[in-house]
Amino acid sequence: MIGRLCAALSGLLTLAAVATAAPAVALEIVATAPSLGALAREIAGPGAQVTVLAGPQQDLHRLQAKPSMMRRLRDADLVVAIGAELEMGWLPVAIASAANPRIQPGRPGYFEAAAQVDLLDQGRSADRAQGDVHPVGNPHVDLDPVRMAAVGQALAGRLAQLDPAGADSYHARAQTFAAQVDARTVAWQAQLAEAPGAVLYHRDAIYLLERFGVPLLGTIEPVPGVPPTGRQLSALKTALAGRRGVILYVPYQSPQAPQALARDLGWPVVQLPLEPPADADGKGYLDHIGRWVAALASAR
């Protein structure tokens, strides 16, 4: 019995890495974040099957690998991740456990949004006294619609590589999405022209602020991943007293500090998910950005 088992094992070994990216009728796309799910639906169109691993209220950096993720990744033709180490706590192990050679990093079935655009906060010192820092750059690119349009173009190229027959359609859809982004960006620019600035809990919306030139007045956590002490909060309050702004935080961040700071400063405070609804498409994504823009514009 052992001999037969050994023979079977060595036979399997010789089969290693022969599997090639041969998409079935419909491309199966697995996105880590709802924003990327929305982008994938927009660019790949109705012919593709898109599933999203994380819900809009979940912290992509602290998520844990679940067996059901591995099952979904097993048959995926393409995994679309934000990348830049945002999902490093779970995605590498989920991909490895999915036993799917097509979606390993380095293969055409692995797509990282952050690898397609330039990143902010790049090249900071790799010193964890500065908190949970990631020297490759800030990964939260999906809150910038213009970068997302660029990611969409790259995604169209990748889809065309996986499914050459649909190439024209993917490129056309990416162009359409980019045009929609352009149209709405003009309106948002007008809306945010006078925005006085915002305080964030974590540097997770800086791409949006940077895109529209809205000043980042401060972050509630002093360094990434470390909650503030009372003294740090009162220092922030002192620094911001007399100014105008808005405080934004996301559902998985503690509401106490943002609420208290807003009360003390007399600012509005808005809790908004970082991600659009799980079933959003391109329009759903842009509506989600619209809500963030409206929140930034509500500063007083």
Place this chain on the structure above:
Amino acid sequence: MRQSLSLGVSCPTLSSALLAVLLAPGPAVAANDPEIAEMRSMLNQMKAEYERRIAHLESRLAEAERESARSVQESKRASQRADDAVNLVRAESRPMTAPSTDPVAPSPAAGSGGVLGALSSGSAFNPQIAVILDGNYYHDGIEGAGSALVGAAYQPSRLAPHTHGEEATGEHEAHSHGAGENGFNFREAELSFTATVDPYFDAALFVAIDGDGEWELEEGWFQTRGLPYGLRMKGGKLLSDFGYINKQHPHQWDFVDQNLPYLNLLGAHGLQDTGVQLTWLPPLPFYTLLGAELAQGDQERFGAVVDGDQRALLADNAGFLDGENEGPRLWTAFAKIAPDLPERHALQFGASYARNNQHQEVHSHTHAAPAHDAHAGDDHDHDHDEIVHNNALAGYADIWGIDLVYKYDGDGAEGHRDFKFQTEYLRSTKDLSIRSSPHPEALGASSDFTSDGLYAQAVYGFAPKWTAGLRYDIFGMTNEVSGGPTDQDFGSSDRWTLDLTWNLSEFSRLRAQYARNDILVEPGERERFDAFYLQFLVSMGSHGAHTF
């Protein structure tokens, strides 16, 4: 700069350099390299692709100013890559594994599909290295004997004496996992190295260094990345996928110490062996993992082999105890099933079985000297009141287990309202017969030695960064010898454990733990004691991912 391209470097480096140069703006068609005809055709292909891209970019440039700004950035990035690649060529050096952020496949299509790799600072160091330090302050009410005692609860299947020198039945396992003294203990520093070897394999190495500086190889394996049909193969020294907690390293546990069933049935290291594993993720509607392992069978508890010192005790016996069989002697099979639940919930059921084809142990019993007159011919020392006889038993060992894990990802910050419940049941049966004995009539008598155990634990995030845990574990609900002349059930050992963990960050953790122990030491003899731990765990280096 461009001449350097004609240096004799290996093909992948050169072609990726060429690709990068081609992606760069300006008259990049500089690779007038007449030496490699193959390169030239690829070059032409790339050139065509490049021209198509230029045309595409130009149309977009016309479209919007913003778009144009972005493509300049893209060009800069490409140019940077070209410079990097050329520098690489110039240095005539080539990394063992190219950083995954480089343009990967030297195929013309790669240009239009964007960057294939993952952005990661970890990939700059290959392999990724992490070090976890694990130390504690321990105190129990029985002068520090408790931390070893929990792993030596009485069972009729006698524990093999540990090679670290202590006599008799393993009451002192001077071992890195768990056993500590009253006071400060440095349990271990765990070094881990993980890397992708090549397109075919991942590999990992885990080494533990205990407080005395003793090194121990915990795991060292390779695993396939490219097998089709949901198959994966792993080989080397590895922690078995038997059960649920078996493959976790001590720093992943929710409590300082291992639970009673694992400690007593599988030993401080669990099922850790050298062999191969094959798993299959079939295309069923929900997650199902089937796997089997074949391993050497070198185990402390589950398939022990009598060593030389013990063998010496059998010198005057009738019968003969075989030596160590050749491996592999151990095999396992396991299945894990996880239904598809809403996003915050995760549930997994598992069932596992393992068999070790060889297990040996030595049982000693005493005879009072006067009653021993019947054995008049024996050459025992009659000056003593008692005579010690050693029987050697041999046979095989079976163990099976079921497990259930449920995790809830709470909506609070930093693990607040996260919940985890985990339970496992293990049952071990050893079918052994007497192979060597001072009593020739006893040879061949066989008995089943059955012991089981259960643990159930729950951990709840009651505040951001803080969790509280409660565990109940019991060993020996069945703890019996049967099928032989002397059937007997010996009773159980159990324990309640409470802990409080403060996760200061993703990289450091402090934990306080209190346990109320009731351990069966010998038949009819119990030790009841309290044990208290204060533990620190800090992690340096790349933070890797943990599997479910």
